[in-house]
Amino acid sequence: MSTPHPLRIGNFSGFYGDRASALREMLTGGELDVLTGDYLAELTMLILARDRLKDPCAGYARTFPRQLEDCLGLAHERGVKVVTNAGGLDPAGLAAAIRELADRLGIPVTVAHVEGGDLTAAHPGTLAAHAYLGGFGIAACLQAGADIVVTGRVTDAALVTGPAAAHFGWRPEEYDRLAGAVVAGHVLECGTQATGGNYAFFREGDVRRPGFPLAEIHADGSSVITKHPGTGGFVDVGTVTAQLLYETGGARYAGPDVTARLDTVRLSPDGADRVRIEGVRGEAPPPDLKVGLNRLGGFRNEVVFVLTGLDIEAKAALVREQLGDALAKSRPDDVRWELVRTDRGDADTEETASALLRLVVRDADERVVGRALGGAAVELALASYPGFHVLSPPEKASPYGVFEDVYVPHGAVDHVAVLSDGRHVSVASPQETRPLDDVPEPPLPEPLPPGPTRRAPLGLVVGARSGDKGGNANVGVWARSDEAWRWLAHELTVERFRLLVPESRDLPVTRHPLPNLRAVNFVVEGILGAGVAARHRFDPQAKALGEWLRSRHLDIPEMLL
Known part of the structure; x- marks a missing residue:
């Protein structure tokens, strides 16, 4: 039996409010098999919940049907599947709206959706409580022939792992392959952040209008991150590293299908605007599912x-x-x-x-x-x-x-794929799980030999990308050469971080070295209070925390400058 061709899967939305024309740009820019649109963040779920209080039919991202009306015929003509979490709190409602749209336009597409993660009734006092589901519900919809798949609160990476599992026929226990798709999905999920958007070294390319990214995923789980020819922005090891560090923590990146080991990721250039991702190892997922609770504070x-x-x-x-x-x-x-x-x-x-x-x-x-x-x-x-x-x-x-997280066993959620003919296909819970134990700190490189230093901004020699997870913030810092990594690995300790970021001095701070990426990732607990919706801080999502860190001055070896 021949190996299926690599899956070309692109992204056209990284958040609710992203570039409206991106769906058409991706459909007309080059060959694709699947397009994914990510609309949901912790804050988005709260926005949709408040919208639903005013209008029971307002639980999904209203911008997506407008985008689709302009492009549904084009997607059908080109044979491109569309997978999106724009369903928010009401994936069934969005699926019905898309069917009505397709009937009105006379375009014969099949629409399926994924449901089962809504646990609001089990958490009184919340506006919305939703489990983060995995990708196998999406896979079931695609394997049944769906052209468009709508979900609610799945993990961002599930929008990629689902199509990959369907295309290659991966089984739930093929952890390394699934983990490779999770890493590719994490790079794609925020759209143009992988192609030069919000990038520390943005002056190295033309980022006035970055193109959206795509991944060529192979049967073994490896992938190449790239973009359509002629589109703006750029893809290199740095832009991919930055996005890999975004909103992550330690070496184990947990999800409902698999735990991906970020410490095994290997990146390498693969030509102009192409970066290869390989070597990713996976483990059984944790025994519990994350549930995001949104309530009025x-x-x-x-x-x-x-x-x-x-x-x-x-x-x-x-x-x-x-x-x-x-x-x-x-x-x-x-x-x-x-x-x-x-x-x-x-x-x-x-x-x-x-x-x-x-x-x-x-x-x-x-x-x-x-x-x-x-x-x-x-x-x-x-x-x-x-x-x-x-x-x-x-x-x-x-x-x-x-916003806050709670956790429930996999069996507490009825993960269901609802096919276009109304049939319900149950998605089984993982047969094997593994607790999220800490990974022992890896060996660090030899420090640089002593030499002359100069007082200068940290950002002259390292990049950074920061973001939020509930009330916590992460700051990923990476070096761009082996010599800079030898210095960074020993210089930017937790103690040094606390001195450079005084807000963190009385908070728990954890450092996670990732030598394959020449990076250290810091997690600062509680710096964002009760999360972005509470607007506890001047920068409530810690978007610029990494750039502030890069602007701080310290003694840097002159050989690096």
């Missing part, structure tokens, strides 16, 4: 005072004192002041002479938040520091969400 409001010119610290102190009585009377649960020194001396514009003083209040009671910031801040307009003004007046208190 309370209400928040904020006001940003603009402080211009001289005496910035004194002006900030005056405002804090003037609002002290109002805050003491209303007593909100959480009051946060933050002075952002964007000002500089002898500035030639008013904006660059100004600093920002941000006040955020939170409370479970909407009225408390309203009293805390309602009239009190506005009443200072003629009675406070010279040059008083705010970016915008306080508005009504707005609700904010809280």
